[in-house]
Amino acid sequence: DVKVTQSSRYLVKRTGEKVFLECVQDMDHENMFWYRQDPGLGLRLIYFSYDVKMKEKGDIPEGYSVSREKKERFSLILESASTNQTSMYLCASSSEGQVGWYTEAFFGQGTRLTVV
Amino acid sequence: AQSVTQLGSHVSVSEGALVLLRCNYSSSVPPYLFWYVQYPNQGLQLLLKYTSAATLVKGINGFEAEFKKSETSFHLTKPSAHMSDAAEYFCAVSDRKGTGGFKTIFGAGTRLFVKA
Numbered sequence: 765d766v767k768v769t770q771s772s773r774y775l776v777k778r779t780g781e782k783v784f785l786e787c788v789q790d791m792d793h794e795n796m797f798w799y800r801q802d803p804g805l806g807l808r809l810i811y812f813s814y815d816v817k818m819k820e821k822g823d824i825p826e827g828y829s830v831s832r833e834k835k836e837r838f839s840l841i842l843e844s845a846s847t848n849q850t851s852m853y854l855c856a857s858s859s860e861g862q863v864g865w866y867t868e869a870f871f872g873q874g875t876r877l878t879v880v
Numbered sequence: 881a882q883s884v885t886q887l888g889s890h891v892s893v894s895e896g897a898l899v900l901l902r903c904n905y906s907s908s909v910p911p912y913l914f915w916y917v918q919y920p921n922q923g924l925q926l927l928l929k930y931t932s933a934a935t936l937v938k939g940i941n942g943f944e945a946e947f948k949k950s951e952t953s954f955h956l957t958k959p960s961a962h963m964s965d966a967a968e969y970f971c972a973v974s975d976r977k978g979t980g981g982f983k984t985i986f987g988a989g990t991r992l993f994v995k996a
Binding site: 768797799804805806807808809854856868869870871872873874 | 886889914916921922923924925926929970984985986987988989
């Protein structure tokens with residue numbers, strides 16, 4: 765089974781702290797994603813990466829950065845946490861598939877971050 | 881840009897009744913379409929996907945979806961609801977980036993309630 769593991773299920777941080785959310789996948793997938801999930805808004809893409817050291821901004825990158833130094837690990841960084849970043853964060857990975865067509869994303873369990 | 885609209889943030893059905901969750905997409909190219917399910921406090925799990933091989937797609941747990949290009953729809957159905965189907969369901973469309981890689985656009989989600 766494909767496994768995507770997020771380092772924490774629940775996290776409480778203070779305003780202004782630097783926060784690291786870690787995600788590891790064990791299926792040698794090329795693509796990795798960070799989403800933010802809020803009620804009524806669905807999943808919104810923060811950043812994604814299609815290769816080591818490569819990253820692209822998603823729809824809501826402001827206030828976030830990412831790091832992908834190894835293929836299996838994709839980190840989301842909140843440079844200075846704010847209360848409006850309280851949310852559920854979901855990491856996902858996917859393979860490029862055969863002949864470059866898309867395969868589905870596999871998700872981690874999520875990290876519920878509360879910024880106080 | 882591609883987008884996904886899910887009609888109805890909440891749907892309630894009786895156990896044994898038909899489940900119909902609606903999804904419309906916008907895309908300028910043939911899309912890859914997906915339905916995911918999220919059970920409480922878990923990540924998302926793939927139900928089914930459309931990749932142009934067949935317009936009627938069967939997924940797990942008795943769900944299926946029909947791709948209708950003329951209506952730009954990909955509605956999810958199940959003939960007979962079970963209590964265990966209570967969850968949040970997300971429709972999604974993929975979008976290949978010109979620089980490489982894919983990103984997935986998610987709808988806002990539909991929460992399904994099943995009454996005994």
